[in-house]
Amino acid sequence: MPTAAKTEFEVIRRNKVYEEVAKQIERLILKKLRPGDKLPSERELAETLRVSRSSIRDAIRSLELMGLVEPRQGAGTIVREVTSGSVVNSFENALMRRRELVSELLDFRRMLEPPLAARAAIHASEADVSEMEDILQRQYEKQRRGEPAVAEDAEFHYAIALASDNSVVLKVIDILMDLLRESRERSLQVEGRAQKSLAGHRRILAAIKRRDAEAAKDAMRHHIEDVEEIVLNKVY
C-alpha cells in the first residue's frame, strides 16, 4: 500500500436535473399547495428554474409515478389527494432505513434549536411573530377537530428558523429536510406529537414575543425533549 489512502471518498454521483426539479416541486407541494391545486405550467416552471421543458416533464413524470400529481392534457397538472397507500409506502420506506438517523436528527435538533430560538427572540420581526401566531392558531383548530396538524408543526419550527434571520441556518435546515425526504422520513410527522406539541409551541412563542432569549431557549429545549420522548416511545 504505497499511497496509504486512509481517506473516505464519497462516490461521485452525477445529479440529474430532473431529480433536482422533482425535489423542488415536491417541496413546493408540501409547503404551499393543497390537493386539487394546479402546479404552475410546464413552460412556466421551465423558465423559472432555467431548465428545459423536457426536464420538467421528466420530473413531473416521476412525481406522477409516486402518485403525488396528476397531469391532465390541456387542463394542467394537479396535486393529488395523498392516498393512504402512498403514506403507508413512505412509512415502510422509513422503517427500511436505519433508525439511527431519527435519533441522530433529534440530537442535532436538541443542539441547534434552543440557541436558535434564543436568536429568534432577539431578531424576530413583527411579521415573523404574527406568522407564528397564525400557524399556532391553525394548529389549535385542527387539533380541536381531532385532525393531525402535521404540517403546522413543521411550519412552526421553520418559522423560527426564518425569524433567526440567518441564511446559513436556512441552508442547513433545507439540507436536513432533504435528508428527511431522501430517507422518506415522514414518520416523524405522522403520529402522536400533536398533544404536547401545541403547548410547547405556545410557551416558545410567548418567550419570543417578550424578547426573552433565555426563556425561549429553555422552552425549546423542553419542547424537543418532549417530542423526543414521544417519537422514540410511540413511533418505534
Add this chain to the structure above:
Amino acid sequence: MPTAAKTEFEVIRRNKVYEEVAKQIERLILKKLRPGDKLPSERELAETLRVSRSSIRDAIRSLELMGLVEPRQGAGTIVREVTSGSVVNSFENALMRRRELVSELLDFRRMLEPPLAARAAIHASEADVSEMEDILQRQYEKQRRGEPAVAEDAEFHYAIALASDNSVVLKVIDILMDLLRESRERSLQVEGRAQKSLAGHRRILAAIKRRDAEAAKDAMRHHIEDVEEIVLNKVY
C-alpha cells in the same frame, strides 16, 4: 397572476463531475496531505470515485490552474507549496463575496458548537481525545516556530464534530465546508486567530477530558466569541 407563485425556487445547476472530483481532491489536500506529497494515481482515483479517468484529469487540470497541484509525467501529481500568490488570490475572492456570509456563519457556529462540545464531552472515545491532543500539539509547535497553523485550527473543530458521534452533524459540517469553499472563504483561516485560538482549544479539550459537558460548552462559547472578535476586527 393566476398561479400566484410566491415561491422562491432555486435555479437548478447541473453539477459537473469534474468539479465534484476537484472538491473532493481539494478536501483531501486540505485535510490529509502536505506539500510535496503525492496524490493517488489518476487510475486509482478513477476507480475509487467510480468515475472515468478523463473526469479525474479534468479535475486535476483545474487544481493545477489554481496552483494547488503539479502533475509530473511518469512521476505522479504532487501537492504544491501554497504560494502567497494563491493565498492572495483566494483572499481577494473572499472579499468579493458579501461579507454577511462570514458573520452569519459565525452566528451559526456560535449556536451549534457549544452544545456540540458538550455532547463531545459525553461521547468522545479515547481515540478521539488523543487525536485532539495530537492536533493541539502540532498547533503548538507550529505556533512556536511562528508558522500560521491554519489547518490545525480547522482540524480541531472537525475533531470535535467527529467525537460527537452523530452523522447528521458531520453532514452539516461538510455542507458548511462546501459553503466556505464555494465562496473561497479561506480568510477565516488566514490570519490572527492563532494566538487566542490555542488557549481556547486547550480549555475545551481539558473539559472534554474530564467529561464536563457544561464546562466544554462554556469554553467553546468563549472561544468562538474570541474568534469572532478577531475575525471581524482584523480580517475585515
Add this chain to the structure above:
DNA sequence: TTTGCTGGTCCACTTATCAGACCAGTTGGA
C-alpha cells in the same frame, strides 16, 4: 537495462439535456 508504474493524448460511443416545432385536449370569453 528492463519492467511496471506514472501522466499525456486521442477517439468513438453513450447519455442527459436543451431548444424548438407541432399536435391534441381544455377552458373561458366574445
Add this chain to the structure above:
DNA sequence: TCCAACTGGTCTGATAAGTGGACCAGCAAA
C-alpha cells in the same frame, strides 16, 4: 356556439459531458 389562448403530449436535431479504451512517453526501482 365558436374561437383564441392556454394546457400537456410527442417528436426531432444539436450540443455538451462523461465513458471506456487504446496508445505514447517519461520516471524509478529492481
